[in-house]
Amino acid sequence: GAVVSQHPSRVICKSGTSVKIECRSLDFQATTMFWYRQFPKQSLMLMATSNEGSKATYEQGVEKDKFLINHASLTLSTLTVTSAHPEDSSFYICSASVGRSKETQYFGPGTRLLVL
Amino acid sequence: GQQVMQIPQYQHVQEGEDFTTYCNSSTTLSNIQWYKQRPGGHPVFLIQLVKSGEVKKQKRLTFQFGEAKKNSSLHITATQTTDVGTYFCAVEYGNKLVFGAGTILRVKS
Numbered sequence: 252g253a254v255v256s257q258h259p260s261r262v263i264c265k266s267g268t269s270v271k272i273e274c275r276s277l278d279f280q281a282t283t284m285f286w287y288r289q290f291p292k293q294s295l296m297l298m299a300t301s302n303e304g305s306k307a308t309y310e311q312g313v314e315k316d317k318f319l320i321n322h323a324s325l326t327l328s329t330l331t332v333t334s335a336h337p338e339d340s341s342f343y344i345c346s347a348s349v350g351r352s353k354e355t356q357y358f359g360p361g362t363r364l365l366v367l
Numbered sequence: 368g369q370q371v372m373q374i375p376q377y378q379h380v381q382e383g384e385d386f387t388t389y390c391n392s393s394t395t396l397s398n399i400q401w402y403k404q405r406p407g408g409h410p411v412f413l414i415q416l417v418k419s420g421e422v423k424k425q426k427r428l429t430f431q432f433g434e435a436k437k438n439s440s441l442h443i444t445a446t447q448t449t450d451v452g453t454y455f456c457a458v459e460y461g462n463k464l465v466f467g468a469g470t471i472l473r474v475k476s
Contacts, residue, residue: 283462285463285464292471293468293469294455294466294467294468294469295410295455295466297463297464297465300462300463344409344410346410355400355412355415356412356464357412358402358409358410358411358412359409360408360409361408361409
């Protein structure tokens with residue numbers, strides 16, 4: 252099956268710093284990648300949809316200047332949390348699909364971010 | 368926006384008992400997907416249902432899609448400790464998936 256990797260798996264940073272999370276599709280080309288955030292014991296909340304070579308589409312309430320998304324190639328998308336604050340601490344998960352839609356998504360292992 | 372209600376939020380069963388989680392939508396769905404997330408892990412795709420009244424089985428898991436394509440269920444027969452985790456349904460809304468709140472399953476051995 253399709254494999255998606257995410258790096259780092261866990262990060263602890265000081266308030267005010269920026270953190271970059273990478274999402275890679277290892278054995279397929281992902282036209283579309285999705286970024287989710289999940290708080291403890293809650294569901295996945297879509298943050299943004301990113302298509303290779305174009306600007307990401309952000310969900311309502313998600314600040315695009317705070318959560319910078321770059322999808323420079325068909326196998327790599329990055330999420331940068333800029334000027335992180337403790338309330339940004341969460342589990343960030345990316346997923347990838349082959350087509351330009353919401354069809355079967357393959358999830359990365361997630362990144363646990365703790366901002367002190 | 369599109370919402371899907373999932374119940375129960377939490378279920379604690381004795382090993383060997385059955386378990387069911389339900390998802391309901393107020394609108395007709397084109398399809399519905401089910402995912403499992405183990406504690407500390409990430410969601411893993413289980414199945415997609417497309418046809419009205421569809422029933423699919425994966426070993427001890429039975430997935431159903433309602434005749435009106437507005438509801439779906441996941442039933443686990445004779446739960447095992449390996450079944451613990453959170454089960455999510457997900458529905459399409461535009462070009463994205465919207466996830467239900469999830470049902471946390473705990474199994475006592």
